[in-house]
Amino acid sequence: MTGGESFRVDFHVKVLDERVVQRAKARGLDAIVYAPHFTRLSEVRQQADRFSDDDLLVIPGREVFTGDWSNRRHVLAFGLDDPVPDFITLADALAEFDRQDAAVLAPHPEFLNVSFDAEDLSAHRDRIDAVEAYNPKHWAHHNRRARELATEFDLPTFTSSYAHLRGSVGEAWTEFEESFDSASDLVSALKEGVSRRIVHRSGWGHKLRCAAEFAHLGWENSYEKIDRLFLSGTEPTHPNHIAYDDRFESVY
Template identity: 30%
Template sequence: MLTYMRKKSVSVDRIGNNTLAVHGVLDDDIYSLELDLTIGLENLNILDFTGRWNRWTTHECPRALMFLKEAVGLKIEEPGFSDTVHRVVGRKACRHFANLLLECCEAAREAALILKWEESKKKEGDKKFEDFVCREQEKKRFAEAISPSAVKTENNEAHPCKIQRTAHGKTGLFIVDLHIHTHPASPCSSVSIEKVVRKAKAIGLDAICLTDHNYLWERKAVEAVKESYDFLILRGNEITTDQGDVLVFGLEKNIRGIIRIEELRDEVLRAGGAMVAAHPFRGFLTFGVGQLGLTPQQAMERPIFRYIDAVEVLNGKVTDRENSFASDVASGIGLPGTGGSDAHEEGEIGIFATGLLQPIQDERDLIEAIRNGQLGPVDLRKER
């Protein structure tokens, strides 16, 4: 097995009265990059954003830097901020810069909250930070309650914030978000398992699957939450291989670092599990299929497709074009498609999901459905 190490750090300094300077570093065995942000304290808006590569893998990586300035002007607390970052930075530039940018912005938001608390103590006397945070959250909830309850899509069409899911009632499908990350199991996620379950129930999902990065939840811990909320929670794992990320179900083993795809396949087959290629073309189409010369027929020859049982053809963190390309490839090689939000934040849960033809009770039922192709991707954005 290959070894793999990733280091990530963020620092925040106050510059004058009105700005924060944020420095972020991501360094692993494959990539190394840094970014610097200047953030306005009054509106928590990005005033400046620069980045640099220290180590990269392809000649396309340095080209990502030209797109970073498109994040300037974004407001951290604006609705849909995370989605916007993934769209303008993650898709146009690089997902590594997008993820690091979000972590830097979250650190800046927390730093701003601490500064606000310190100012409040000067005016209102000593108070606990926890009490201050609760009061600020109440203010935010009140502001949201009296604001219009609609958001805008990319086509500028208004729709209710809450998903009004009717797929289960109309088609009989059993709806599962098959790709979710939780905190702290996945350091890049900001949502706890309890929040995931509450959100999933609120929007009408029938089940969720935990697929944290190279982390397998203990069965007892998941069963406790499952019983507490009376909601089906499935256990999986997103594992890094030499051919890309793979969602694995039924493997009762933690895989650390990068593993060769054929070695992982052997492990999963011995365990009687199943494998799904996760976002297999994320970033491949950033500069256009024509520029890369990649066709669905050529993509079908990628080694990963010889070792998996299904292909994730709807993923919440890639472009529609990349999802469509994955769907074409899955169809061409005769593999079933799945859908998953790839949620790292509460608002992302259930954007895409997987519809199963029959209700399931546990991971064994899910594995059987994947192997038999008794499932398909569901776009729940159309149900909102």
């Protein structure tokens, strides 16, 4: 795939089209993990396959919303063979990821009310492969706290653009000291603790991108949330959806 001495990954991107791919390549990325909200794995995988090529590996992922709307924990996974729905318990989601030997990441820790906190990291440390130490939506104190949590629980770190907007792709990336040919190679690298560094852009351009993403967060948690709660009906990733063949009926 790359053949170089390093491998740059933007571990969490919510948008994917030709412009996103072009931007990722222009930023020197080798891979992105595409994990849109409330989208079934089959569709995510189809889109990832469509936009992958010899210059950019697009890896299908899932940011699973565990719990209910009032008590959520987001957990990011890739390297999945079978679909995992939203709204099941955190413990059941982690057990399913473990069964599939997927990479399990803790995005934006202790951010708002949707993230792993210290208690969660303590309870599930052995099932978490990395903690996000820098996120463009974070304020400075959030990033400091994320680094503290990673140190406290002796967990490796990662970063991502967490891009909900095309222009944010490649604002932050994780750079490994060796190259990989596939998503499964990257899963293994995370589980084996391969050496890496956290990198993000700087300057006013980066600050403006961060501000734009934070502003988008307000919209996402107001109108879009109301739309999903009251207007959209059953999510396509709801555990009771026919796509899951009642596999998760006992855990919801």
